[in-house]
Amino acid sequence: MKKIICLALLAIGLTVNAQNDLPKSATEIAPLLIGEKIPNVTLKSVENKEVNLTELITKKKTVLVFYRGGWCPYCNIHLAALAEAEKELLDLGYQIIAISSDAPKSLKVTDDKGKLNYLLLSDSTGELSKAVGIAFQAPENYKAIIAKGSEGVNNSFLPVPAVFILNENAEIEFEHITPNYKNRISNDLLIAVAKSLNK
Numbered sequence: 001m002k003k004i005i006c007l008a009l010l011a012i013g014l015t016v017n018a019q020n021d022l023p024k025s026a027t028e029i030a031p032l033l034i035g036e037k038i039p040n041v042t043l044k045s046v047e048n049k050e051v052n053l054t055e056l057i058t059k060k061k062t063v064l065v066f067y068r069g070g071w072c073p074y075c076n077i078h079l080a081a082l083a084e085a086e087k088e089l090l091d092l093g094y095q096i097i098a099i100s101s102d103a104p105k106s107l108k109v110t111d112d113k114g115k116l117n118y119l120l121l122s123d124s125t126g127e128l129s130k131a132v133g134i135a136f137q138a139p140e141n142y143k144a145i146i147a148k149g150s151e152g153v154n155n156s157f158l159p160v161p162a163v164f165i166l167n168e169n170a171e172i173e174f175e176h177i178t179p180n181y182k183n184r185i186s187n188d189l190l191i192a193v194a195k196s197l198n199k
Contacts, residue, residue, distance in 0.1 A: 023136040026160045026179035031133040038064065038170045039131040044122040046111055048104040051121060053128070056097060057170045061197075063089055063190070064164040065098040066134055068181060069149045070110035075100070075161065078184040079114050085187040086118055092194050094165075099123050101159065103151040124153035134160045134177065163190065165197060173197050 023029050032038070040054040056062070065082065067075040082096055089096060096118035102110065107120045129135040135157040138146055147155035163185050165174040174193050176185040 022130070022157055026136050026158075026181070029134050029136055029160055029177075029179070031160075031162065031175065031177055032172060034172050034175060036172055038164065038166060038172065039128070040170075041123075041128045041131065043099065043128065044104050044124070046104055046107045046120055053097075053121070054170055056095070056119070057166055058168050059095070061094045061168060062164075062166045063094050063096045063194070064166055065096065066129060066132070066159045066162040067098060067100045068158055068161060069100045069102045069146060070106050070113075071145050071149050072181070074182050074184065076110070076114065078161070079110065079116060081184070081187055082118065083114065083116050085191055088191050089194055092191075092198050094194055095119070097121060099128065099159075100149075101126060101129070101146060101154045101157070102149045103153065105151065106149045122150075123159075124150040126154060126157045126159075129157065129159040132162075132164075134162050136160065165194060 042050050042052055045051050067078060079098060086096055098118060099121045101124050102122055103124055104122050107122055111120050123129055126135050138156055138158045142158060143155045160177055160179055161181050161184060162177040164172050167173055174197065178184060
């Protein structure tokens with residue numbers, strides 16, 4: 001019994017330390033830089049199936065988007081804008097993959113509501129957001145809403161909204177990271193960058 005209590009306390013302590021290891025605010029993050037590789041992780045699809053991110057990225061150049069969740073109106077506006085740019089990006093040889101801490105069921109709601117054709121993936125544990133260096137400690141007033149969106153898996157972190165353009169080696173060729181979640185990259189800028197990287 002003592003052993004179980006000790007293990008439980010150790011687990012709680014590690015969780016608290018992991019939370020404390022995250023930057024306290026969106027302006028304190030230290031994201032990966034241009035030229036660095038996006039780490040290989042397994043995420044979940046809308047259908048709750050495991051998806052190897054590197055396998056997807058090595059198939060074609062990728063516009064990788066991190067958003068806060070389907071509960072965020074600014075994220076939904078950005079996802080809808082990406083849908084408008086999708087054809088042009090596809091014509092340039094890119095695919096769009098959008099990632100949040102929402103659980104697959106919540107992703108499906110976002111997907112259906114936005115009638116999105118591109119891929120949405122779940123990073124509920126934050127493994128990818130933390131590895132990319134864009135996760136930070138969620139303010140108290142967000143914890144209930146992110147816990148609901150992730151079906152209880154996440155109640156501690158938020159990703160800073162970010163867009164990465166990757167080559168087939170998973171290397172970052174461009175990044176747009178916005179600690180102010182209300183500001184997002186415009187389609188015009190995104191397409192202009194995608195075209196310039198295509199030359």
